[in-house]
Amino acid sequence: MARGPSRLLASRVHQTATESLASTVYPKTYNPSPPWVAALANIPPSEIWTRPYPAQHALLPIRLPKSRKTPPKNLYRPTKIEHPEDRLRKQFYSDHPWELARPKLLMEIDGKDARYRDWSKGLRQPGMKLSGESVVQRQLYLMQHAKMTRAQAYDVARKEFYKLRRFEETEARIAQEEARAYGAYFGKTVNQVGMELEDKEYNNWLKWAGEEIEGQEMERQAAYANDIDLPEVEAEEAADV
Numbered sequence: 001m002a003r004g005p006s007r008l009l010a011s012r013v014h015q016t017a018t019e020s021l022a023s024t025v026y027p028k029t030y031n032p033s034p035p036w037v038a039a040l041a042n043i044p045p046s047e048i049w050t051r052p053y054p055a056q057h058a059l060l061p062i063r064l065p066k067s068r069k070t071p072p073k074n075l076y077r078p079t080k081i082e083h084p085e086d087r088l089r090k091q092f093y094s095d096h097p098w099e100l101a102r103p104k105l106l107m108e109i110d111g112k113d114a115r116y117r118d119w120s121k122g123l124r125q126p127g128m129k130l131s132g133e134s135v136v137q138r139q140l141y142l143m144q145h146a147k148m149t150r151a152q153a154y155d156v157a158r159k160e161f162y163k164l165r166r167f168e169e170t171e172a173r174i175a176q177e178e179a180r181a182y183g184a185y186f187g188k189t190v191n192q193v194g195m196e197l198e199d200k201e202y203n204n205w206l207k208w209a210g211e212e213i214e215g216q217e218m219e220r221q222a223a224y225a226n227d228i229d230l231p232e233v234e235a236e237e238a239a240d241v
Helices: 010-021 035-042 084-095 097-101 132-145 150-181 190-240
Strands: none
Touching (some): 084 097, 084 132, 084 150
């Protein structure tokens, strides 16, 4: 493999960049340490041009090729990482697709929020909104510690989720009724807005359909009138001759 100047080697890229930035050629207003310098020091570029073999989490079933000219397929593809919660999460959201429409809280305190939660006490956890993830973590806890099967743990966690969700909906409904009693106005509901839009589109379609039917009826009558008048015109032409 041909090599370039020593200052352009992969092991000396960071050193060359640091020396160049420290040079007096750049003005004083130039930032002496851009963000990519630290990243270059922590993750230096590769010194080889070949594609490295990815880290594997499981043994790959490598099949011997029939011919040496045919390399094995998917040799450099990393294995799929699967967690125990993946199947549980897929099952819950498959049974409750509308839970995906609820807003999610993605902000964390320090990235280790799972340490502050105790799933032995139920689905209510501090700093975490009730969602499908609560059911998944609760089901996983019951499977690992209560020695329940997957179906039994899912049934227990699901019933707890339904109970808490009904409590939230009842609490919100009562709070809204109390606010309306004191003169609050919340505007139209989602169902009312949807029905108005649906009625508007139906009226537009009804108007268009009436115009189309009227036009087709006029064309049919015009065609019928032409067929009736045609023998009279031929008789008049014959009389003139």
